[in-house]
Amino acid sequence: MPETSLVVAPSLLAADFSRLGEQARAVEGAADWLHVDVMDNHFVPNLTIGLPVVQSLTTATTLPLDVHLMIDAPDRWAPGYAELGVYNVSFHVEAAADPVGLAKDLRAIGSRAGLAIDRDTPVEPYLDLLPHFDTLLIMTIKAGFGGQEFMPELLDKVRAARRHLRAGHLELRLEVDGGVNEDTIEAAAQAGADAFVAGTAVYGAADPAGAVRALRRQVEKAAESAS
Ligand code: DX5
Ligand code: ZN
Secondary structure (H helix, E strand, O other): OOOOOOEEEEEHHHOOHHHHHHHHHOOOOOOOOEEEEEEEOOOOOOEOOOHHHHHHHHHHOOOOEEEEEEOOOHHHHHHHHHHOOOOEEEEEOOOOOOHHHHHHHHHHHOOEEEEEEOOOOOOHHHHHHHHHOOEEEEEOOOOOOOOOOOOHHHHHHHHHHHHHHHHHOOOOEEEEEOOOOOOOHHHHHHHOOOEEEEOHHHHOOOOHHHHHHHHHHHHHHHHHHHO
8 A cells, every 4th residue: 555665744733823735835745644633622622623624725735634533523523524535534543433434434435544542542452443444543642732742652552553564464554643753753663653743843843844854864764774
């Protein structure tokens, strides 16, 4: 499946919300996906954007949209995001009534399906669901806010998931989200992640596209030293 060997996905959560289109285009040519955090003030305390803004983003940028739903009742709302034509829709396993049924619906509509695992949720009980998914998003913070510190102990989940994917020859993207920056991305890559969400590290930088390229170089360096 993967179109490139690694994916860097800047998170718009750290961008200037008064000019989201411009901020999305600022990383075109450097980023692989654009990560869009949807928060509903119920599943997480924070509140961000919903369908109308994501719809506008689909025409504002050529980047594939990686929508991360941090919302209650994704079974009800997630298909609407897939219908907008976004590339990938990830929902939280903690919130979904029927994760496999929802993944099937998302794929039938034409998007990729992503399973997201929050800080306090173990990954093992869900490994058997992975054949129904295209991405597995493992939070490296508690979901809800940008700018938090990366939690290296959560990489044990990434290692466990990577072992499982290898053993089962499953081709999922293994995505990490939260506190990813130039100091932490190598550890995430070594643990087995191959998609990296970064908000503050990209949009907090003077040159967002340059920051994406720097993150990619860090991962490539980690891969070289491992080989
Ligand atoms: C937080 C979001 C993240 C957030 C990461 O719940 O899911 O995508 O933007 O931000 P940083 O990279 O600043 O930790
Ligand atoms: Zn996110």
